[in-house]
Every structure is written in C-alpha cells, then in structure tokens.
Amino acid sequence: MSEEQPKPPSSPPASAPKTQPPVSVARRHFLFTWLGFAWTGFAAATLAALSTCLRFMFPNVLFEPNPIFNAGKPDDYDIGKVDLRWKEKYAVWLVREPEGMYALSTVCTHLGCTPSWMESEQKFKCPCHGSGFYASGINFEGPAPRPLERYAIRLGEDGNIIVDKSRKFQQEKGEWNQPDSFLYL
Amino acid sequence: MGEAIKAAIDAFASPVSIFVGSILVFAVFMTFPKQCTTRWVSAVFAVLFLAFFAFGLTDEHFRGIVTKPDNVPIVAMLFIFGYFTWFAMKKAVDNDERIAKGEPPWEKTEADEKVMVFPYLIYIEFVVALFCSIGLVLWSIFLKAPLEEPANPTISPNPSKAPWYFLGLQEMLVYFDPWIAGVLLPTFIILGLCALPYIDRDTKTSGFYSYAARKMPIMFFMFGFWILWILLIIVGTFLRGPNWNFFGPFEVWDVHKVVPLVNINLSEIIFIKWLSQGLPSNWFLREAPGILIVLFYFAVPPVLMAKTVCKKIYEKVGPERYGVFIILMLMMLALPIKMFLRWGFNLKYIVAIPEFFFNI
Structure with missing residues (x-):
C-alpha cells in the first residue's frame, strides 16, 4: 500500500501568481454582506439561548400551602366515611x-402515586x-411494603x-399509638 | 361463535397461563429450532398469529387498545422481533448443519465478494434514511402524541402506565420492592449486557449465525429477552388495566373489578400459619428464615451447577468469570421465581424489614 501513494494534484501553472490587493470591506458595510448576516444571526441565536440562563438567577421556590391547616368541625364529617375534600389541595x-378521626397521607408507600378511594x-x-x-391505611395487597402514613391531628x-402535615406517624415504627396520630372525639 | 371464543380466551388468560404458555412455546422453539423454522411450521405459526390478530381487531375493546397511539410501536415490535428471532434461528440452524457436514457457514460464501462502501453501502443507507424520515413524518401526522393536561400530583391516572419501554420494569415492580425492581435489577441488566462479551470470549463462531456452539448462553439470553422483558412489556401494555389488575385481551377494563390479592410475607407464613404463634418482635429473628433462604439461593446453586449443568461452562471460562455469569443468571431467574411464588402462595416478600425499608 505505502509504495503506491496517490500522485499529488497537477501543479498550478508555473507563471508567477499575481498578488491581488485584499478586498477591503468597510466596517459599516460588513453587516450587509451575507457573511455578516450569518454571523449576526448566529450571535443573536446564541445570546437568545444563553438568556435562558437568567432564569437560574432567581430562586426555585415552590409555593406550597401551609402544612398546618384548619379542616373544619368534626361534625362536618360523616361517621364511617373516608373524606376526600382535602385530597386535591x-x-x-x-x-x-x-x-374519632385520623388524617392519612395520599402518597402510596410503594412508589408515591396517589391511590384512589373505592367506596364500594x-x-x-x-x-x-x-x-x-x-x-385504616394498612397495606394488604400488592407490592406496598408498609401502611400509609398518618399526619398529626388535633x-x-x-x-x-x-391537621399538621409536618409531623407524620408510621405504623411500622409503632407510632400510631402516639397521642397526636389519632383524634379521639 | 366469536363471542364464545373471546369469552374462552378471557377465561383462560391469567398471568400464570400466559407465562407458563409462553415459556412452553419458548422451550419448544429453543429445543427444536430446526423443526420450528421449517417452511410449514413457521407458516402455520405466522397464520395463527395473524389470524388471532385479525380476529381480535373485530373486537371493539381489543381494537381500541392495539390502535392506541402509545401502543402502535409495541404491536410493530411484536412482528419485528418475532421475524428477526425466526430469521436468526433459521440461519443459525442452516449454518450448524453446514458446519456439521464440513462446509463453511453461509456467510462465508457470501462474504467472498467485496464491494466498496462508497457508493454501494452509503447509497442504500441514504435511501433507508429517507424512507425512515418519511415514515416518521407520516407517523407524527397520523398518530397523536400522547400529551395530556399538566400533571397533578394528587390525581394519578388509572391505570398509570410507564412509557412502553419501561413497562417491563413496571411489571417487575409489582413483585419486588421498588429499590430492587427499580434500581438494583435494572443496574444488573445493564451491567450484565456489558459483561456478556467478556464472559464468553470464544471467537470460534464470530461473524456468522450459529446455535449449536453456544446453546446454553443463547438460551439464557433469549429467555431474559423474550420472557422477562418483551413478554412483560406485552402484559403491561395490553393486559394490565385500571388498578393494575390483570384483564384478558377482550375483557372490558372495569375500574371496579375486584381481584383478591391479599399477600403475606414469608415470616407470617412460617410463624403464624405453620408455628401458630405471633411474630417475634425482634426483626432479625422474624426475618431469619427469609435471610437464610436468600443466602442459600446465592451460595448453593452456583456450586452445584458448576459440578453438573454448567460444568462445561465452568471449565471453559474459569471460576471468576463463571462467578459473574452465575450471579447474573441467578438475579435474572429471581424474577420468574418471585412471580410464581406470588401467584402460587400469595407471597409478598421473602425478607420484609419495613423498619429500615429492606425487602426482598
């Protein structure tokens, strides 16, 4: 292979190359050449893309409702029912x-989906x-490894x-015996 | 007539029957590859499959599921993977026969003639790329992207399904702790795929299809691929409905279908059912039987198999690579084992320590 090197392309005519004077582009005309358009467009696109970094200058705050909330009077709730009115918020x-009453977290202890209450x-x-x-929150079927968590209620x-969502009680740790996990009425 | 067939199929369909049936078909295919890839047998298989599909399309519910934009690629995948598995196996069987007769493999006769990459290959690739682009454009025009309203964390759609390529993982999550099915097993799948070429470094059959020279490894791989990945995707896509309940292919997805799925842990079976006493309060005592079983599973079968079934492999690759191979294989087989334990005995976890979130 190495012996057969490709022949160099035929050399240009031997006559001395004429040096052409460089084409001068006035600065104010550069913008209106095609190359000028291209570079301007490229710079504008890059700047626009980078401008999204400005978003990082502002803190990423999630505005969540206060974890302690007022859930109304006990009489507002039907005995023997699971109440869904606070689920969304x-x-x-x-x-x-x-x-009495207790407050259950709506987060599945398996991977965090929201289960649905099936009345029937x-x-x-x-x-x-x-x-x-x-x-009651006790897990009995499927892969969830532990019961739903309860929140403090008083x-x-x-x-x-x-209801105080900042304090939670886990059954497998024996915390459902603690006073605030269940509201006796 | 049609309704009766549908009802019969639905009554027969269950995770157990689908799994056992698929494993049987798989075993027959891998044991008799020559007979299964002959013209008549493959034609019968193809016709049966297409006939079932055509019959299914007459059912409104079945049609609704398979033509859902999310599911169209999975239907295509079934046909494509089926065809290529059949094709590779047919070529492999042909080559094995040629080699047995002392002839070179089929690829050898073909590869003697050589052409330039440019233009011959590049042009073909260019044309293929063109058709792929056209196909994708048409796809995006005619099948709607499955976009929905912004997510609301308090409302999980029912059923909530992962993207189709993760449905195998989602199906695994039904049987395992999230940490195992979501992190450990996928890591092992990826590491295992990376490790394959280093476990079996034999280059004797490189460059052409062959089955006889590598029966065991190919069988293990195909089992993992077809049964533990593709089949799980199929089940997850077409047969899992609301509340992740199992539904037959023609069964209407009823949100209120009740399937008794009460599961119990091994510790409860041993201490409450067999020994008729309460659970020990000490978690280590409670889970000791399960921990022993898991240790036994990873310690004893490798040694036994090195002396019996996998003797050849052990002698060929040596203890280190055999160790890697056997651990990967045991991890893989843990999935069907756990599935059958769940179906057969309602077993939830072999080791369940919710005290610090460790469940096997």
Missing part, C-alpha cells in the same frame, strides 16, 4: 370513625402497581380540627 384523607370495595387502590390499603381551641 393538601394530599390528605380524613377518616371519621365512631371513636372499601379500600384505597393504587393505579400504578396495584397496591391496596384498608381505610382539636384547636375553637373546636376546629387542625
């Missing part, structure tokens, strides 16, 4: 039993992987229910 189910079957059923929970001075 606070991600909480309030369950009213004859003895009396269970929470997760649409993602089929985990099922009783109204009665305020004015008789309203106060």
Whole structure:
C-alpha cells in the first residue's frame, strides 16, 4: 500500500501568481454582506439561548400551602366515611370513625402515586402497581411494603380540627399509638 | 361463535397461563429450532398469529387498545422481533448443519465478494434514511402524541402506565420492592449486557449465525429477552388495566373489578400459619428464615451447577468469570421465581424489614 501513494494534484501553472490587493470591506458595510448576516444571526441565536440562563438567577421556590391547616368541625364529617375534600389541595384523607378521626397521607408507600378511594370495595387502590390499603391505611395487597402514613391531628381551641402535615406517624415504627396520630372525639 | 371464543380466551388468560404458555412455546422453539423454522411450521405459526390478530381487531375493546397511539410501536415490535428471532434461528440452524457436514457457514460464501462502501453501502443507507424520515413524518401526522393536561400530583391516572419501554420494569415492580425492581435489577441488566462479551470470549463462531456452539448462553439470553422483558412489556401494555389488575385481551377494563390479592410475607407464613404463634418482635429473628433462604439461593446453586449443568461452562471460562455469569443468571431467574411464588402462595416478600425499608 505505502509504495503506491496517490500522485499529488497537477501543479498550478508555473507563471508567477499575481498578488491581488485584499478586498477591503468597510466596517459599516460588513453587516450587509451575507457573511455578516450569518454571523449576526448566529450571535443573536446564541445570546437568545444563553438568556435562558437568567432564569437560574432567581430562586426555585415552590409555593406550597401551609402544612398546618384548619379542616373544619368534626361534625362536618360523616361517621364511617373516608373524606376526600382535602385530597386535591393538601394530599390528605380524613377518616371519621365512631371513636374519632385520623388524617392519612395520599402518597402510596410503594412508589408515591396517589391511590384512589373505592367506596364500594372499601379500600384505597393504587393505579400504578396495584397496591391496596384498608381505610385504616394498612397495606394488604400488592407490592406496598408498609401502611400509609398518618399526619398529626388535633382539636384547636375553637373546636376546629387542625391537621399538621409536618409531623407524620408510621405504623411500622409503632407510632400510631402516639397521642397526636389519632383524634379521639 | 366469536363471542364464545373471546369469552374462552378471557377465561383462560391469567398471568400464570400466559407465562407458563409462553415459556412452553419458548422451550419448544429453543429445543427444536430446526423443526420450528421449517417452511410449514413457521407458516402455520405466522397464520395463527395473524389470524388471532385479525380476529381480535373485530373486537371493539381489543381494537381500541392495539390502535392506541402509545401502543402502535409495541404491536410493530411484536412482528419485528418475532421475524428477526425466526430469521436468526433459521440461519443459525442452516449454518450448524453446514458446519456439521464440513462446509463453511453461509456467510462465508457470501462474504467472498467485496464491494466498496462508497457508493454501494452509503447509497442504500441514504435511501433507508429517507424512507425512515418519511415514515416518521407520516407517523407524527397520523398518530397523536400522547400529551395530556399538566400533571397533578394528587390525581394519578388509572391505570398509570410507564412509557412502553419501561413497562417491563413496571411489571417487575409489582413483585419486588421498588429499590430492587427499580434500581438494583435494572443496574444488573445493564451491567450484565456489558459483561456478556467478556464472559464468553470464544471467537470460534464470530461473524456468522450459529446455535449449536453456544446453546446454553443463547438460551439464557433469549429467555431474559423474550420472557422477562418483551413478554412483560406485552402484559403491561395490553393486559394490565385500571388498578393494575390483570384483564384478558377482550375483557372490558372495569375500574371496579375486584381481584383478591391479599399477600403475606414469608415470616407470617412460617410463624403464624405453620408455628401458630405471633411474630417475634425482634426483626432479625422474624426475618431469619427469609435471610437464610436468600443466602442459600446465592451460595448453593452456583456450586452445584458448576459440578453438573454448567460444568462445561465452568471449565471453559474459569471460576471468576463463571462467578459473574452465575450471579447474573441467578438475579435474572429471581424474577420468574418471585412471580410464581406470588401467584402460587400469595407471597409478598421473602425478607420484609419495613423498619429500615429492606425487602426482598
């Protein structure tokens, strides 16, 4: 292979090359040449793309509702029912039993989807992987490894229910015996 | 007539029957590749498959699922993968026969003639690229992108499905702890695929299709690919409905379908069912049987198999590479084992330590 090197292209005519004077482009005319358009466009596009970095100058704050909220009077809730009214805003189910109430987190303990309460079957059923929970929050089917979490719940001075989402109680740690995990009425 | 067939198929369809049936078909195909790739047998298979599909399209519900824009690529995938598996196996069987007769493989006779990459290959690639682009443009025009309203964390769609290429993972998540099915097993899949060429470094059959020289490795790989990945995608796409319940191919997706799925952990089976006593309060005592079983699973079969089934492989690749191979294989087989345990015994976790989120 190495012996047969490609022949160099035929050399240009031997006559001395004439040096042409460089074409001078006045600065104010540069913008109106095609090359000028191209560079201007390129610079503008790059700047526009980089301008999105300005977004990083501002803090990334998620405005979430206050984790402590007033859930109204205990009489607003039907005994034996799972109440869905705070699900959308606070991600909480309030369950009213004859003895009292508790607040369940709507986050599935498997991978964090939101299960749906199925009234006719009396269970929470997760649409993602089929985990099922009783109204008490105890997991009984599917892959969820532990029960739903409960939030702190107590009665305020004015008789309203106060749910505190910043404190949670996990059954597998034996925390459902703690006073604020269940509101006796 | 049609309704009766549909009802019969739905009644027969269950995760167990689909899995066992597929494994049987797979075993027959891998044991008798020559007979299965002959013209008549493959024609019968193809006709049966197409007939089932054509019959299914007459059903409104079935049609709705397979023509959903998300699912169209999966339907295409079924045909494409089926064809290429058949094609590769046919070529491999041909080559094995030629080699047995002392002839060179089929690729050898073809590869003697050489042409330039440019223009012959480049032009073909260019034309293919053109048609692919046209195809994608048409696809994007006629099939709607599955975009929905902005996500709301408090409302999970029912059923919530992963992108189609992750549906195998989602199906695995039904049987395993999220940490295992979502992190550990995918990592092992990727590492295992990377490790393949280093485990079996034999170049004797490089460059052409061949089955006889590598029966065991090819079988393991195809099992992992077809049964544990493609089949799981099929089940996840077409047969999982609301609440991730299993539905037959012609069954209407009823949100209120109730399937008893009460699962129990191994510790509960042992201490409550068999020994009729409460669970020990100490988690280590409670989970000791499960931990022993898992240790046994990863310690004993590798040694036994090195002396029996995998003796040849062990002698060929040596202890280190055999160790890697066998661990990968045991991880892979853990999936069907756990699935059958779930179906057969409603077993949830072999080791369940919710105290610090460790479940196997």
